[in-house]
Amino acid sequence: MASIPDYYAILQVPVTSTHDEIREAYKRQALVNHPDRLPTTASQQDREEATRKFQLVADAYYILGDRSRREAYDKSRSKQEGFAPFNAARPKASTSQANHLFGDIFEELLKPDVEHPTHIWRIIGAGAGAVLGFIIGNVPGAAIGALAGKTLGQVRDHKGVSVYTAFQKLDGDQRRNILTSLLARFVTAGASGMMK
DSSP, X not given: OOOSBOHHHHHTOOTTOOHHHHHHHHHHHHHHHOGGGSOTTOOHHHHHHHHHHHHHHHHHHHHHTSHHHHHHHHHHHHHOSOOBOTTTOOOSSOHHHHXXXXXXXXXXXXXXXXXXXXXXXXXXXXXXXXXXXXXXXXXXXXXXXXXXXXXXXXXXXXXXXXXXXXXXXXXHHHHHHHHHHHHHHHHHTTTOGGGO
């Protein structure tokens, strides 16, 4: 009886694929199978099936994306007589594990769109701190307040919420539109260039 899934088939890559090819295949399959791409009218059964496939894609990347795990899998795979088909395989990754793995890739996919460092909070913090400092301690207070406000603003500039955390807070239609748009860009880019 087939006990392990064929992770190469799940990612739709040949056994000879390089690490970069596996990574690109994961991006594509994760976007294609992400449950948030389903319309809001999808049935619970459709959602469960999409989640299962998304988790299997995460399992495949977890195994094939790491050299030592891939070697161990390839050894056990060579002894395997048959594989669990994609439509019957059971994932090992939980939904949260699959989302965590996808979150890292998601941020990488959106990096060109969101990596525009700003200094707005640093400026606002310095201004607010200077005003409060001046009220409390005139000119020396304004200098100390501006420095403190600038430092706190700088922390906010660098430690904002992750892109994926912000994505998860969106409603279903917004998430579906973003994932569909990303998939279209990924396919158009031919899994190269800006999407790497």
